[in-house]
Amino acid sequence: xxxxxxxxxxxxxxxxxxxxxxxxxxxxxxxxxxxxxxxxxxxxxxxxxxxxxxxxxxxxxxxxxxxxxxxxxxxxxxxxxxxxxxxxxxxxxxxxxxxxxxxxxxxxxxxxxxxxxxxxxxxxxxxxxxxxxxxxxxxxxxxxxxxxxxxxxxxxxxxxxxxxxxxxxxxxxxxxxxxxxxxxxxxxxxxxxxxxxxxxxxxxxxxxxxxxxxxxxxxxxxxxxxxxxxxxxxxxxxxxxxxxxxxxxxxxxxxxxxxxxxxxxxxxxxxxxxxxxxxxxxxxxxxxxxxxxxxxxxxxxxxxxxxxxxxxxxxxxxxxxxxxxxxxxxxxxxxxxxxxxxxxxxxxxxxxxxxxxxxxxxxxxxxxxxxxxxxxxxxxxxxxxxxxxxxxxxxxxxxxxxxxxxxxxxxxxxxxxxxxxxxxxxxxxxxxxxxxxxxxxxxxxxxxxxxxxxxxxxxxxxxxxxxxxxxxxxxxxxxxxxxxxxxxxxxxxxxxxxxxxxxxxxxxxxxxxxxxxxxxxxxxxxxxxxxxxxxxxxxxxxxxxxxxxxxxxxxxxxxxxxxxxxxxxxxxxxxxxxxxxxxxxxxxxxxxxxxxxxxxxxxxxxxxx
Amino acid sequence: xxxxxxxxxxxxxxxxxxxxxxxxxxxxxxxxxxxxxxxxxxxxxxxxxxxxxxxxxxxxxxxxxxxxxxxxxxxxxxxxxxxxxxxxxxxxxxxxxxxxxxxxxxxxxxxxxxxxxxxxxxxxxxxxxxxxxxxxxxxxxxxxxxxxxxxxxxxxxxxxxxxxxxxxxxx
Numbered sequence: 001x002x003x004x005x006x007x008x009x010x011x012x013x014x015x016x017x018x019x020x021x022x023x024x025x026x027x028x029x030x031x032x033x034x035x036x037x038x039x040x041x042x043x044x045x046x047x048x049x050x051x052x053x054x055x056x057x058x059x060x061x062x063x064x065x066x067x068x069x070x071x072x073x074x075x076x077x078x079x080x081x082x083x084x085x086x087x088x089x090x091x092x093x094x095x096x097x098x099x100x101x102x103x104x105x106x107x108x109x110x111x112x113x114x115x116x117x118x119x120x121x122x123x124x125x126x127x128x129x130x131x132x133x134x135x136x137x138x139x140x141x142x143x144x145x146x147x148x149x150x151x152x153x154x155x156x157x158x159x160x161x162x163x164x165x166x167x168x169x170x171x172x173x174x175x176x177x178x179x180x181x182x183x184x185x186x187x188x189x190x191x192x193x194x195x196x197x198x199x200x201x202x203x204x205x206x207x208x209x210x211x212x213x214x215x216x217x218x219x220x221x222x223x224x225x226x227x228x229x230x231x232x233x234x235x236x237x238x239x240x241x242x243x244x245x246x247x248x249x250x251x252x253x254x255x256x257x258x259x260x261x262x263x264x265x266x267x268x269x270x271x272x273x274x275x276x277x278x279x280x281x282x283x284x285x286x287x288x289x290x291x292x293x294x295x296x297x298x299x300x301x302x303x304x305x306x307x308x309x310x311x312x313x314x315x316x317x318x319x320x321x322x323x324x325x326x327x328x329x330x331x332x333x334x335x336x337x338x339x340x341x342x343x344x345x346x347x348x349x350x351x352x353x354x355x356x357x358x359x360x361x362x363x364x365x366x367x368x369x370x371x372x373x374x375x376x377x378x379x380x381x382x383x384x385x386x387x388x389x390x391x392x393x394x395x396x397x398x399x400x401x402x403x404x405x406x407x408x409x410x411x412x413x414x415x416x417x418x419x420x421x422x423x424x425x426x427x428x429x430x431x432x433x434x435x436x437x438x439x440x441x442x443x444x445x446x447x448x449x450x451x452x453x454x455x456x457x458x459x460x461x462x463x464x465x466x467x468x469x470x471x472x473x474x475x476x477x478x479x480x481x482x483x484x485x486x487x488x489x490x491x492x493x494x495x496x497x498x499x500x501x502x503x504x505x506x507x508x509x510x511x512x513x514x515x516x517x518x519x520x521x522x523x524x525x526x527x528x529x530x531x532x533x534x535x536x537x538x539x540x541x542x543x544x545x546x547x548x549x550x551x552x553x554x555x556x557x558x559x560x561x562x563x564x565x566x567x568x569x570x571x572x573x574x575x576x577x578x579x580x581x582x583x584x585x586x587x588x589x590x591x592x593x594x595x596x597x598x599x600x601x602x603x604x605x606x607x608x609x
Numbered sequence: 610x611x612x613x614x615x616x617x618x619x620x621x622x623x624x625x626x627x628x629x630x631x632x633x634x635x636x637x638x639x640x641x642x643x644x645x646x647x648x649x650x651x652x653x654x655x656x657x658x659x660x661x662x663x664x665x666x667x668x669x670x671x672x673x674x675x676x677x678x679x680x681x682x683x684x685x686x687x688x689x690x691x692x693x694x695x696x697x698x699x700x701x702x703x704x705x706x707x708x709x710x711x712x713x714x715x716x717x718x719x720x721x722x723x724x725x726x727x728x729x730x731x732x733x734x735x736x737x738x739x740x741x742x743x744x745x746x747x748x749x750x751x752x753x754x755x756x757x758x759x760x761x762x763x764x765x766x767x768x769x770x771x772x773x774x775x776x777x778x779x780x
Contacts, residue, residue, distance in 0.1 A: 012623075017630030021637075042664070046764035050771045053690045058769040106725035107764050107771055 040135035043108050044605040048137045051081040051103060051603075063102050067095065081603055085141045088118045100124040104605075114607040134608030141603055152556035154589050155563035157571040159446070159549045161583035163286050165199060167451045169479060169542055170281040171508035172205070175306055175322035175415075176274025178267045179407035183310030183318065185273065187263040190302070190420050195285035196256040202283075203228060204247040204538060206276035206483060209265070211240050216266040217273070221253045223260075234458070234536065236483040243483040245278055245536060254283060258420045267310075272319075272404060277488065277506045278481030278536060282451060295435050296335070301326070303341075303398070303427040306415040308407075314349050318409035319402020325507035326385075326394045326429050329475065330515045331437025337386040339363065339370065342427045343379035343400045344414040355403045364397040366390070366501035380425070389431075392513065393498045395505045396429055404504060440474060440514070445546040447474070448578045454526075454539045458483075461527025462535035467520055468543070476512045476543035478524060486530030492516040493523055509542075547579055553589060560588050649757070652780055656759040659714040660778040664761050666712060667720065667774065671696065678702045684711050692767035692774075697732060701739050708739075717741045719749060719777045722767060730772055746775070755779035 056064060057076035067073040072095060073083060080103050087096035100116045101124050108114050113128030170191040178185040205228055209215045219226040232244030261281070265273040301324055308318035320343070328334065341363065348360035359372035361379055365388050371381075379400070401409025417426040435441060454464045478490055488506045490498040498510045512524075526535045551570040557563040564586050575581060671685025678699045686696045703711065712718065721738030722730040729746065731737055737745055744752060758779040765774050 014626065014630075017627070017634075020630065020634045042761070042763055046668075047771075049690060050764055050766050053766045054769065054771065060769065103771065107773065109762070 040112070040133065040607045040609065041137075043112060043114070044135045044137035044607045047104055047107060047114075048081070048139050048603065048605045050107075051084070052079050052139050052141070054080050054103075056080065056083055061102060063098065067099070081139060082141055084116070084123065085118060085601060085603060088121070088123060093121075093123060097124040108607065112607050112609065114605065117604040117606065119601050120604075128608070134606055136604055136606045138602050138604045141601060152558055152591055153560045153563040154553040154556050154591055155560070155567040156553045156587050156589075157551055157564075157567035158585045158587075159571060159575065159579070159581035159583070160585045161288065162446055162549065162575070162579050162581050163288055164446060164448050164579045165284060165286055166447075166449045166578070167282060167284045167542070168193070168449060169451065169477070169509060169540070170283070171301075171325075171479075172261075172275055172279035172281065172304070173323050173325070173508045174275050174277060174279075174485075174504050174506065175304060175320075176265065176308075177272040177306075177321065177402075177404070177407075178265060178308045178310050178318060179272040179402075179405075180310060180316040181267055183267045183308070183316050185265040185267075185309070185320070186305075186307045187265070187275070188305040188307075188417075189261040189263070189281075190305075190418070191259050191261070191281060192420075193254060193256055193259060193283055193285060195287045197286035198251060198254055198256075199284040199286060201250045201254040201281065202247055203250045203261070204245075204278060204280050204282070204481065205229065205263075206243065206245045206278035206481065207265075207273065208238075208241065208243045208276050208484070209273040210242070210267060212242070215242070215244065215273075218264040218266075219262070221250055221259065221261050222255060224253050226250060226253065226261075234483055236532075236534075238484050238532075243276060245481065245483055245538070247538065250281070260420075272402075272407065274321075274404070274504075276482060277485050277508060278479075278483075278538065280479050280508050280540075282540070284451075295441060296432065297332075297435060298430070298432045299327075300428050300430040302419040302423075303415060303417045305417045308401070308409060308413040311409050311411040311413070314408070317349055317401070317407040318411065318413040319400060319404075319407040320409075320413045320415040321397070321399045321402055321404060321504075322415055323395050323397045323505050323507055324429050325509060325511070326389060326396065326431050327511040328389050328391050328394060328431070328433070329435075329440070329511070330391055330513045331440060332433040332435050334386050334389060334431065334433045336430070336432040337384070337389050338430050339365075339383040339385050339396055340426075340428050340430070341379060341381055341383075341398055342416040342425060343375065344377075344416050345412045346375045346377060346379055346401060347410045348374070348376075348401050348408045349410050350408060352406045352408060355406050355408075357403070360401050360408065362397075362399040362403055364502060364505075366394055366505075370396075385429075393507065393509075393511045395501055395507055397502060397505050398427070444549055445472070446549050446575075446579050447544055447546055449542060449544050450578065451540050451542045454535075454537050454541070456537050458534040458536045460531065460534050461489075461525055462537070462539065463526075464524045464539075464541060466522050466524070466541060466543075468517065468522065468545070471545040471547070473514050473517055474544045474546055475514055476517065476541065477509045478512060478526065479509050479540045479542065480506060480526055481536040481538040481540070482506075482528065482533055483536070484530065484533045486528050486533045488526065488528050488533075491523075491525040493518055494525075545578075547576065548574055556591055563588055652757050653759070656716060656757055656778050656780065659712075659716055660718075660759050660761045660776055663712045663714060663718060663778065664763050664774070664776055667776070668763055668765060681711060684708065687765070690766060692765055692772075694768075697739075701732065701736055705740070705742060714778065716778050716780050717744075717753065717755075718779075719744050719746065721746050721775055723773045723775060724770070725773075727773070730767070740777070746777075749777055749779065753779060 056078050084096045115125030116123045219228050228248040229246045232246045234245045236243045303322050306320040308320045310316040311318040351358045357372045359374050361373045361375050363370035365385050370383050401413040487500045490510050492512045497512050500506045554566050667686050669685035672683040719740030761776050763774045
């Protein structure tokens with residue numbers, strides 16, 4: 001009985017073992033191993049790379065937002081790594097640690113220990129037992145030296161009121177005239193000086209007259225005779241006629257406001273007397289105010305009043321003619337451009353056969369006809385010339401009762417202009433354009449016009465080199481001075497900016513857009529197609545510079561006085577010789593805890609098992 | 610006396626058999642649990658080598674640097690150390706079998722992203738991850754019933770955040 005019971009228990013154990021074995025086999029069937037491979041190298045390398053990549057201003061993190069709002073973070077352009085370094089440098093290790101924790105703790109496997117160190121100093125760590133295997137990744141970051149902060153003052157200066165020495169050029173364009181002995185031509189040029197402090201004024205004239213070596217011309221300014229051409233500085237005889245160039249100081253004769261220059265030509269013998277390129281009035285004066293750029297620019301240039309007298313017979317026929325430039329900068333859209341021409345006492349003896357177009361009024365833009373017409377009495381017309389204008393210098397030529405060298409006016413001929421008293425009924429050209437090149441709109445600067453004469457002696461051609469240095473040039477002009485004149489070409493840095501479009505149509509001033517100018521030396525070349533038409537060294541380059549009116553915060557000084565003095569010195573250096581600050585606004589900024597920048601520091605992430 | 614002797618013998622035999630069975634079970638269990646078989650170890654090594662290689666490839670720019678699905682030589686989904694959404698989109702367009710070849714593995718894979726709290730960050734509204742069709746990060750074990758499965762996690766900057774790029778590889 002007892003033996004039977006023993007066998008019974010053995011079978012039980014075998015059955016039990018079988019069940020356990022089957023259970024284990026089933027367990028094996030369903031068991032899958034999933035080793036999570038966490039490389040220490042990957043963790044340290046990835047986290048330091050991510051910290052050096054992410055910028056403060058792009059992360060969406062409440063702690064970072066709080067640091068920005070409380071002013072603890074001042075440079076959102078910092079990467080997280082740089083910000084941690086900056087906190088460390090400013091001895092804010094708690095913030096460095098918190099920021100480190102914010103961007104590391106959740107990303108490194110919780111089974112791993114890790115630490116973040118700068119220059120070997122622990123910023124944050126998560127302690128886990130270390131089995132002796134650890135990996136390190138390092139980054140070099142721009143550092144801010146710790147414990148090397150200082151306090152001091154920095155200042156900036158703004159010139160709120162300035163006086164400037166600027167130079168204005170009033171053009172006297174080619175114009176005339178009378179024909180035949182005993183006739184006269186009276187030219188009246190009116191120009192406005194917006195300053196009561198004229199430093200220097202000079203009148204330049206080139207006159208082409210008849211066969212007599214001694215001209216009988218009179219010049220006076222504001223009623224005072226002007227001693228120009230007595231004798232002429234340069235003269236040239238051309239086809240038995242004479243040309244003279246001279247300049248004279250008129251500083252004591254010009255006044256603030258409207259000025260009137262009267263040029264009286266008396267024809268002694270054959271040919272007509274007229275103005276050549278090189279005639280201008282240069283006035284240097286002191287003025288105030290800053291450059292106020294405007295997107296919409298409107299400019300009007302008046303013709304001079306030209307009255308030709310004589311006309312008793314065809315040998316003493318009269319005629320008035322003049323040219324006037326219109327300047328079109330690059331990067332603008334022309335809104336309006338008009339020619340308003342007023343001629344009076346128009347009557348002709350008939351158009352000579354040699355004149356190609358049969359009209360006693362001939363109007364041209366560059367070499368294109370605006371209109372040819374016959375008028376008796378008064379001409380008062382306005383022309384829309386917008387669509388015919390090109391970039392740079394355009395020239396309007398007006399011939400009344402003449403087409404030089406032909407003159408056919410009976411009685412007097414008047415090209416009327418009086419900008420002082422009758423501006424709307426005067427002869428003028430007007431242009432309105434919108435600047436679309438915004439680089440030409442610069443605010444807060446002081447505009448100064450400067451002028452320089454070409455050097456050397458007269459020649460054909462003639463070059464001038466100018467390095468504008470650090471100045472911003474907004475526009476420039478060349479005023480060509482000649483005795484005889486033919487077809488003039490002007491190049492700026494080897495690019496043609498102007499060629500005389502038709503006979504007698506070289507204006508007193510030629511526009512050079514700032515786009516033609518380069519950094520460093522600029523070369524300006526002027527030449528004439530006629531071999532003995534020389535370019536005088538009195539040819540001038542006029543340029544408008546923009547000078548900044550403020551200097552920013554500079555170095556840190558121990559005292560306010562030193563900081564202010566430094567700012568004023570920097571401002572005066574910036575303003576140079578042409579601008580004087582009469583009122584300076586100085587702002588001093590106390591600076592504390594300014595870290596000293598220095599070389600790189602090492603940030604390090606260590607990860608271990 | 611006889612009955613007492615008989616009972617004692619039966620008890621010893623039961624114990625010996627039970628201990629043998631239990632010992633065998635423990636040995637089998639231990640063997641299975643620790644994957645000590647040479648075959649298993651080789652497979653695991655292969656998977657780990659491949660998953661590291663795949664992760665290194667993916668965190669690179671790939672080749673050519675501005676690759677697309679038609680000209681890709683090496684799949685990498687970053688530009689300037691950040692995940693490029695364009696490259697990620699191109700990666701998702703590569704046929705699965707071809708992508709395995711390009712990644713240099715014969716095993717199946719699945720790649721997805723999570724945030725710091727391990728929440729899934731969808732690649733786009735209709736795509737949770739990239740890899741074997743029909744698989745997602747929750748069903749690999751039940752659907753694939755893999756012999757071996759390994760996982761690697763890389764940290765990477767994606768859309769102005771640090772995210773975890775998780776790669777599963779299995780046989």
